[in-house]
Amino acid sequence: MSDGNGSADLDRDELRAVVRAVLRDVLPALKDGTPGGLPTRSETVRIGTDADLVDLVARVLTLAEDPDMRADLLAGRHRFVLAEATGAEGALPGVTPAPPVVPAHRVDRGAVTERRVAAAAADGARLVVGRRAVMTPLARDKARALGVVVEKEH
Amino acid sequence: MANNAIGMIETKGYVAALAAADAMVKAANVTIVGRSEVGDGLVAVTIVGDVGAVKAATEAGAETAGSVGELVSVHVIPRPHAELSRHFEVGSGTAE
Numbered sequence: 001m002s003d004g005n006g007s008a009d010l011d012r013d014e015l016r017a018v019v020r021a022v023l024r025d026v027l028p029a030l031k032d033g034t035p036g037g038l039p040t041r042s043e044t045v046r047i048g049t050d051a052d053l054v055d056l057v058a059r060v061l062t063l064a065e066d067p068d069m070r071a072d073l074l075a076g077r078h079r080f081v082l083a084e085a086t087g088a089e090g091a092l093p094g095v096t097p098a099p100p101v102v103p104a105h106r107v108d109r110g111a112v113t114e115r116r117v118a119a120a121a122a123d124g125a126r127l128v129v130g131r132r133a134v135m136t137p138l139a140r141d142k143a144r145a146l147g148v149v150v151e152k153e154h
Numbered sequence: 155m156a157n158n159a160i161g162m163i164e165t166k167g168y169v170a171a172l173a174a175a176d177a178m179v180k181a182a183n184v185t186i187v188g189r190s191e192v193g194d195g196l197v198a199v200t201i202v203g204d205v206g207a208v209k210a211a212t213e214a215g216a217e218t219a220g221s222v223g224e225l226v227s228v229h230v231i232p233r234p235h236a237e238l239s240r241h242f243e244v245g246s247g248t249a250e
Contacts, residue, residue, distance in 0.1 A: 109220070109224075109225075110217075110220025110221065110225055111213075111216035111217050111219065111220040111225050111228065113213055113216065113217050114213060132224075134216065134220070134225050134226070134227055134228050135228075136209075136212055136213045136216045136217075136228050137209055137212060137213075137228065137229065137230040138209045138210065138212070138213045139213070141209075
């Protein structure tokens with residue numbers, strides 16, 4: 001570049017104007033998080049099980065076969081949104097959903113028998129064994145077999 | 155029948171222990187081999203029999219003891235060591 005030259009200064013001003021115009025076009029798009037100013041596609045996915053995860057991986061691999069789509073995926077122009085997350089945010093912003101309440105079968109005294117454990121399992125409840133209650137060996141086996149959560153109080 | 159398991163039920167009070175012992179021998183093919191009173195109202199009944207029979211018997215005995223009086227503890231030893239019978243009154247519960 002030749003400094004001190006009048007025409008070069010003029011060119012520089014023009015260049016600045018052009019750059020400003022380009023930035024004006026591009027900056028709002030960048031602020032929105034869309035690189036390159038191109039629109040972002042988002043796909044809602046629901047992941048609750050391992051099978052859902054396998055489906056998502058298969059979908060991503062299928063998408064990546066197309067070179068344009070692959071570039072979009074890498075650049076973050078094609079995004080995946082979790083169905084649960086969007087639903088929760090949409091319904092109650094800033095409020096975390098309450099943890100699921102597991103009902104409890106409580107035994108305060110006497111024997112905790114196999115039948116009591118089976119009843120708790122049928123209700124999908126956990127078993128709270130009080131300090132003075134005693135669990136029989138058969139009940140302990142049953143709880144292990146049925147996967148009933150046993151909480152012993154001390 | 156292989157008497158290779160021992161079961162124990164301890165109650166507070168004689169009546170609950172007696173009721174538990176009755177329920178146990180009625181519920182399954184087990185034999186009562188001991189009753190020990192250690193004071194403070196604690197009475198323990200020991201039975202021997204097959205593992206399954208002993209587990210079923212203690213289940214019934216514990217339920218009865220709990221409803222009649224105060225159940226303190228229930229336990230089953232599926233295959234007790236031979237050494238036990240030399241120092242505890244566990245009858246033929248130890249493996250032959």
